[in-house]
Amino acid sequence: MIRFENVGLRYGLGPEVLRDLNFGIDSHSFQFLTGPSGAGKTSLLRLLFLTLRPTRGLISMFDHDTASLNKDGRATLRRRIGIVFQDFRLLDHLTTYENVSLPLRVFGKDEATYRAEVVELLHWVGLGERIDALPPILSGGEKQRAAIARAVIARPQLLLADEPTGNVDPNLGQRLLRLFIELNKSGTAVVIATHDIALMDEYDARRLVLHEGRLHVYD
Amino acid sequence: MSMIDPADVLAEAGPDPMPEPWDNRRTATMSLPLRPAQSTIVPGDSLTGRSLAAVVAIMTFLAALTTGAVIMVVNAATDWQSDVGREVTIQVRPVSGRNIENDVNAAVAIARASNGIADVRAYTKEESEKLVEPWLGSGLALGDLPIPRMIVIKLAPGPAPDFVGLRKTLATQVPSATLDDHRGWIDRMRTMATAAVAAGLGILVLVVAVTILSVTFATRGAMATNRPIVEVLHYVGATDGFIAGQFQRHFLMLGLKGGLIGGGGALLLFGIITAVDAWLAGTASGDEAAALFGNPSIGLAGFGAIFGQILLMAAVTALTSRHTVNETLKSID
Numbered sequence: 351m352i353r354f355e356n357v358g359l360r361y362g363l364g365p366e367v368l369r370d371l372n373f374g375i376d377s378h379s380f381q382f383l384t385g386p387s388g389a390g391k392t393s394l395l396r397l398l399f400l401t402l403r404p405t406r407g408l409i410s411m412f413d414h415d416t417a418s419l420n421k422d423g424r425a426t427l428r429r430r431i432g433i434v435f436q437d438f439r440l441l442d443h444l445t446t447y448e449n450v451s452l453p454l455r456v457f458g459k460d461e462a463t464y465r466a467e468v469v470e471l472l473h474w475v476g477l478g479e480r481i482d483a484l485p486p487i488l489s490g491g492e493k494q495r496a497a498i499a500r501a502v503i504a505r506p507q508l509l510l511a512d513e514p515t516g517n518v519d520p521n522l523g524q525r526l527l528r529l530f531i532e533l534n535k536s537g538t539a540v541v542i543a544t545h546d547i548a549l550m551d552e553y554d555a556r557r558l559v560l561h562e563g564r565l566h567v568y569d
Numbered sequence: 570m571s572m573i574d575p576a577d578v579l580a581e582a583g584p585d586p587m588p589e590p591w592d593n594r595r596t597a598t599m600s601l602p603l604r605p606a607q608s609t610i611v612p613g614d615s616l617t618g619r620s621l622a623a624v625v626a627i628m629t630f631l632a633a634l635t636t637g638a639v640i641m642v643v644n645a646a647t648d649w650q651s652d653v654g655r656e657v658t659i660q661v662r663p664v665s666g667r668n669i670e671n672d673v674n675a676a677v678a679i680a681r682a683s684n685g686i687a688d689v690r691a692y693t694k695e696e697s698e699k700l701v702e703p704w705l706g707s708g709l710a711l712g713d714l715p716i717p718r719m720i721v722i723k724l725a726p727g728p729a730p731d732f733v734g735l736r737k738t739l740a741t742q743v744p745s746a747t748l749d750d751h752r753g754w755i756d757r758m759r760t761m762a763t764a765a766v767a768a769g770l771g772i773l774v775l776v777v778a779v780t781i782l783s784v785t786f787a788t789r790g791a792m793a794t795n796r797p798i799v800e801v802l803h804y805v806g807a808t809d810g811f812i813a814g815q816f817q818r819h820f821l822m823l824g825l826k827g828g829l830i831g832g833g834g835a836l837l838l839f840g841i842i843t844a845v846d847a848w849l850a851g852t853a854s855g856d857e858a859a860a861l862f863g864n865p866s867i868g869l870a871g872f873g874a875i876f877g878q879i880l881l882m883a884a885v886t887a888l889t890s891r892h893t894v895n896e897t898l899k900s901i902d
Contacts, residue, residue: 399804401902421902422808429806439801443612452610453805461607500805 351377351507351539352398357407359393367393369563371407375541377507380534382550383543385560391543394560395510398541399433400424412507429457432501432538434511438493440485446472446496447481453504468503475499475529491522498526502533509533511542515549527552611798611819617791618823621886624787625827626834628780629882633835633875635776639769640871644864646762650755657722657732657750663715664745673718676746679738680722685730688723777878781885788820788889792897799897809898816890824886828879836875839867 357371367390375381375398383391396402397409400416409416412430419427440449447468448455454464472481475495485493494514501509511530515523527542527549534540541558544550550557557568612618659676663669673691680689692700697718698711705711724730732750739746795816802812843866849855858865867875 401804421898422810424902425803425806425808428804433804435804439797439804441610441798441801444608444610448607451607452801455607455610456802456805456807456811504806 351375351412353408353410354397355408355410357397357404357409359390359397359402360405366405367563368397368404368560368565371565373558373565373567375508375539377539378534378537379556380531380540380553381542381556381558383541383558383560384545384547384550387545389560390563391545391560392512394565395433395512395541395543398508398510399431400428429453429504430507432504432506432509434494434497434501434509434514436513436516438485438497440488440493440496440500442485445482445484446477446488446492449485449496450499450503452500457504464503471499471503490517491526494518494522494526495529498529498533502538506538508539508541511540513544513546514542515544515546520548523549524552609819610802610815611795613819615791615794617794621784621787621791621820622823622827622830625784625824625882625886626831628783629828629831629878630834631831632773632776632780632878632882633832634838635773636874636878637835637839637867637871639766639773640867640874641865642769643766644866644868646765648864650758650762654751654755655724657724657748659720659722659739659746659748661718661720661743661746663717667745669718669745672743672745673720676720676739676743679735679742680720683730683735685725685728686722687725690721690723692719692721694718777881780882784824784882784885785889788824788886789893791820791823792816792890792893796897799894800901803898803901809895812898813891813894816894817887820890821883821887824883825879827886828882832875832879832882836872839871839875842866 352375354371354373357368358366359368360366371394383394385391393402397404400411400419403417411427414423414427416424416427441452444452450472451461451464451468454468455461469478469481472478475498477492477495477499480488480492480496483492485496488496494517498511498514501511509530514526514530518526523546530540530542531553542549559566559568659680661669661672661676664672677689677691680686694716697716700719701711701716732748736748739748799812799816802815846855846858846865849858
């Protein structure tokens with residue numbers, strides 16, 4: 351589904367922060383992306399999410415060479431990827447329902463065609479009673495679940511999560527992990543960027559370890 | 570397969586039953602309450618939005634006032650030139666050996682015979698003497714002085730008379746008469762009016778430029794608070810055109826709202842002035858005001874220009890927002 355070949359990344363004229371990345375992400379797979387702070391996890395996630403372009407190498411996603419895509423092409427490809435940010439990035443003026451349905455609205459779908467689906471997903475992630483709540487009054491865990499729901503509402507083939515348990519207590523972190531596992535079982539490939547060893551020990555999955563800009567894969 | 574609600578799994582710790590995969594087929598059995606209309610993606614009523622509308626309203630009002638003032642100056646200058654240009658005079662000098670009354674009558678006859686003349690009026694001897702009183706004083710016996718006689722000719726609307734021919738005829742038939750078409754005075758008046766109009770237009774250009782810059786910066790300021798929205802839309806797969814369109818529409822409406830308030834205020838003001846002027850027309854105070862300020866009406870062209878400024882301000886806010894969105898997207902990508 352996704353393949354990196356000899357990918358390198360540097361910011362400006364600085365040193366390479368990512369070097370000689372060669373790996374793939376298969377459909378329906380589950381993997382943790384880990385490494386010490388500053389190892390380049392977020393940069394790698396941004397490469398996967400097409401908001402950064404490599405300074406060298408080839409990235410192939412869903413049978414497309416990303417270097418050959420224009421802006422609209424990248425936006426279209428990004429619709430097949432869901433992302434969960436550490437800081438949630440919910441829009442404060444939209445209700446939970448409107449935040450979660452935002453991708454479908456952006457894709458130009460009529461609300462009547464997705465309303466039931468969004469409500470169902472909100473119930474599924476435990477926000478059935480918070481449909482009309484605005485993000486500022488949601489708890490951290492609720493925000494995180496709303497962000498996850500928004501990331502998966504369009505049924506992406508790949509789900510990226512950047513430190514999804516960074517802002518929640520360990521108990522909720524475990525429950526969110528189970529949510530990701532279930533999403534993976536429903537057919538979505540999952541990449542969770544984390545440096546939470548305890549979280550990774552909860553589930554036996556492939557580990558992509560970044561160290562000094564190089565990636566080590568432990569299947 | 571039993572249906573387990575994942576919400577229960579997420580709600581509390583304890584035994585961890587795995588939830589069923591999310592499957593929207595269950596929604597067919599769910600009862601869904603009617604939902605209110607969705608909020609706009611760009612927040613409709615925000616402090617920055619209201620501030621921007623206020624800036625647009627104030628700047629449009631000032632630009633509209635300037636436009637109206639310039640139009641009044643242009644109208645007044647045109648009226649001055651027109652009034653002076655509609656009148657010429659013939660001066661008949663007393664010359665020894667010639668009967669001035671006969672010369673005056675001959676000059677009046679020649680003038681009346683010319684094309685493009687609406688009215689000819691010869692000043693009497695007494696009236697001519699009164700004309701020089703401001704310089705010589707009153708109570709003097711001016712009867713013995715060689716006072717020239719004036720003939721005032723009002724021109725008919727339309728093409729100007731043949732002044733060259735009239736001057737030649739006068740020179741041959743009434744050598745003591747000279748025609749003054751006020752060309753020198755009109756030229757000076759025209760220069761002054763042109764300078765006043767140019768200064769007014771210059772000020773208008775500066776005011777419109779300042780308005781555009783103010784609105785541009787205010788729009789950029791308002792857009793800065795919307796950067797998170799641009800980013801989120803970008804991350805959920807919106808194309809640049811979609812994002813720019815959302816903001817452009819929103820800011821077009823904000824600009825129109827501000828422009829209509831400011832420009833509408835100015836239009837109302839000029840409308841009131843025009844109505845008051847019409848109401849006072851013919852009265853002593855109305856004549857005084859007309860003498861001081863000229864015609865205060867800005868006319869249909871003026872109202873059209875102000876309406877155009879309202880649209881211009883709305884367009885400036887919309888295009889600035891689009892430009893800022895594109896800049897933001899460039900910085901994200």
